[in-house]
Amino acid sequence: MMKMFHTLAFCCLCCCSLADVFADPVTVKSVSVTEGDSVTLDSGLTDMMDDDMILWRFGNENNVIAVISVMTDSSTVFDDVLDERFRDRLKLDYQTGSLIITNTRTEHTGLYQLQSNSVIKRFSLTVYVQLPVPxxxxxxxxxxxxxxxxxxxxxxxxxxxxxxxxxxxxxxxxxxxxxxxxxxxxxxxxxxxxxxxxxxxxxxxxxxxxxxxxxxxxxxxCLTCPEVHCCGFTEAVIRLVISALVGVATVAFLVYDIRSTRGGDKKQIS
CATH class of the missing domain: 2.60.40.10 (Immunoglobulins)
Structure with a gap:
């Protein structure tokens, strides 16, 4: 009962100062991972004090995904929110208050905010898909x-x-x-x-x-490489012209040879 009281008290306190918190010019730290990897959003705290309470949000002020209370010695993850996209993926480091997201998916891309008694931190997480081989x-x-x-x-x-x-x-x-x-x-x-x-x-x-x-x-x-492909366009045209001339010359020689043969036969008859 006492644990629930402290958790509710802290949530109410956070809600009361919500507008001020999200309006503050807090630096946003960019974090990038590949889909399937785990990522730790570091609170920056080396140790938590006896009266420390930490709240983690995702997306906007209404999406509370984790709470730690040192005073009540309790920690809770709300992985059933947002269509259960965080189901079995959220962990808390109770000593530092850092949030760990395992087996990340692209749907986990977005803005995360840590709020404690003394510090506010924001993280912009981008989860990239596994790249295919070209x-x-x-x-x-x-x-x-x-x-x-x-x-x-x-x-x-x-x-x-x-x-x-x-x-x-x-x-x-x-x-x-x-x-x-x-x-x-x-x-x-x-x-x-x-x-x-x-x-x-x-x-x-x-x-x-x-x-x-x-x-x-x-x-x-590039398996097929015909002769006409393996030379330049000008060289290909020249070769075609030469081939045509050789063909014409061959035909002319054959015609001349035939006519010469027939002329010799006529002389022998006469």
Whole structure:
């Protein structure tokens, strides 16, 4: 009964000063983690005093998710609030008052506030999804336009991503990139390389805390390399013209040879 009294008293005290608390220019600390990781929102306290009470909120002043009272030697997490998004994920460090969130999900992204007798702290938590590995494939939509080219057209793609940047690199040099801030979107980035290219290329997807890289193997993706593809456009045209001239010359020689043969036969008859 005494524990409940102290908890209610503290909650009432907090509610009375709610408007002032949220209006105060308290510095917000940014924290980022990858989905599935655990994160600790550090109270900054090395030890709690006998009369200390700590309240943790999420989102707004009405969403109380944890309470610690040293006086009553009690701590409570309310992980059934907000559609139970914190179910079995909240822990409290009773010595410091820090809040621990385990097995984080993107739905845990938001503003957290610690309020005690002597301190107010705010944290902006961002939970990023696990990044997929970029997939590099042949860009078949460009085959027709590259029929007389020495270039192989490629496409780097990722699906169901958000708040990421997709980039092509040649060695350590950035060639091109595209960024998106939306959630659950598909991205593709094209690249053209020469069939006989010897440089190293890679496609990289990254967010502020992690990245995934796929290295390009030209020999596997650009398998077909007809003679007309492996030379420049001008050289290909020259070769075609030379082939045509050789063909015409061959036909002319055959016609001349046939006529010469027939002329010799006529002379022998006469």
């Amino acid at each position: 997939v590099i494939s042949t860009n078949s939509s460009n085959f027709s336009s590259l029929s007389l080219s020495s270039y192989c057209s490629l496409l780097c793609s990722v699906v169901n991503v958000g708040h990421v940047t997709l980039s092509w690199y040649k060695g350590n040099s950035l060639l091109s990139s595209i960024s998106v801030s939306d959630l659950s979107i598909s991205l593709s980035l094209p690249l053209e390389v020469e069939y006989q290219e010897k440089n190293s290329y890679s496609c990289v997807i990254n967010n502020p805390i992690t990245n995934q890289t796929t290295h390009l193997d030209i020999s596997k993706l």
